Amino acid sequence: MDELIKEINQFRDERDWRQFHNAKDLALSVSLEASELLENFQWKTSEEAIADDLENIKDEIADVMIYSLMLADDLGLSVEEIIRNKIKKNGKKYTIEESKGKYGKEGN
Amino acid sequence: MDELIKEINQFRDERDWRQFHNAKDLALSVSLEASELLENFQWKTSEEAIADDLENIKDEIADVMIYSLMLADDLGLSVEEIIRNKIKKNGKKYTIEESKGKYGKEGN
């Protein structure tokens, strides 16, 4: 992961792009890329979307992750740490006993 | 990264949740979580949003990444590979020569 973040930052710095990056527009960009990912599934089933353009799905998942990693890095966050913390929180919110095989809408 | 994906899958499997996960709803969920991240910045500057609730920003970045990692894993994709491929593509689209210090809207 650290290696990936280094490569992403190298890409930004070689182009002097960090000056344009602020947290609000990076969060906005994560949302825009997530929509471009979702667009692959518009009017389609999962199977149809995957059959139609898995290459674009790959690229859009990558874009969502790249912007998320840049935002986390600019905020001085360790992605692994915030993911582990969130999994822990989710584990308390959705205990195995209460959640096994059950799926509500709230956040899961 | 592989370790994180293992922990995320363990979380799903302990709860028998994979049966509910399909690519379309996972992509939809990435988009919903990206909006919850963006909501932190609604009517605010980057600085105000970070000062107001960095904890929630952390959690929402984590949720975006967790859903993206689940989707990638369900599609049999290596996240590191698709990110590296996308960085390569971006490098060809935005050459250092042409892009240094310049920032257009198209996709960057």
Next chain:
Amino acid sequence: MDELIKEINQFRDERDWRQFHNAKDLALSVSLEASELLENFQWKTSEEAIADDLENIKDEIADVMIYSLMLADDLGLSVEEIIRNKIKKNGKKYTIEESKGKYGKEGN
């Protein structure tokens, strides 16, 4: 429509809220409300979502439209005019002859 916009503006002005409204955050808010609408359909079929919470679906469609109307009004746009213009554009892009019974992904 004009009557609705009047009522929405009256709501804003009674609370002195227009000072907080700028086009970027209004567009951001349209997107956030659209996600809250979409959240009703997460992990669900259309039928399940409608059965589960039609009331919330109504409220979120309304919120999307309210923010869209505020943005259009702040930009001095006639909503009816921009909708009619867009329908005309779409009619040229998707002629009846070529589009009848056929549905692509591009924008329709």
Next chain:
Amino acid sequence: MDELIKEINQFRDERDWRQFHNAKDLALSVSLEASELLENFQWKTSEEAIADDLENIKDEIADVMIYSLMLADDLGLSVEEIIRNKIKKNGKKYTIEESKGKYGKEGN
């Protein structure tokens, strides 16, 4: 408004497109169009975005409204009624006394 909805439905019916429209994909489409609207503001101030491409902003607001109107119509809803109801709810949630000149993040 009724006139607009008639024209939108005529557009759909001339192309036999209603068969493809379901509430989940229409809600998804509202969200995608809202993102295309928001994309106009990526890395920009409100003023820069408006100066750069007001025409596209007009078209995207129109697309958000067209999909919202189709969804509402397919659900048998009166757009004016759901908007008026939501304004009423907001008026109770944000009383003039408590809200005048104050702006929180929760939903306003």
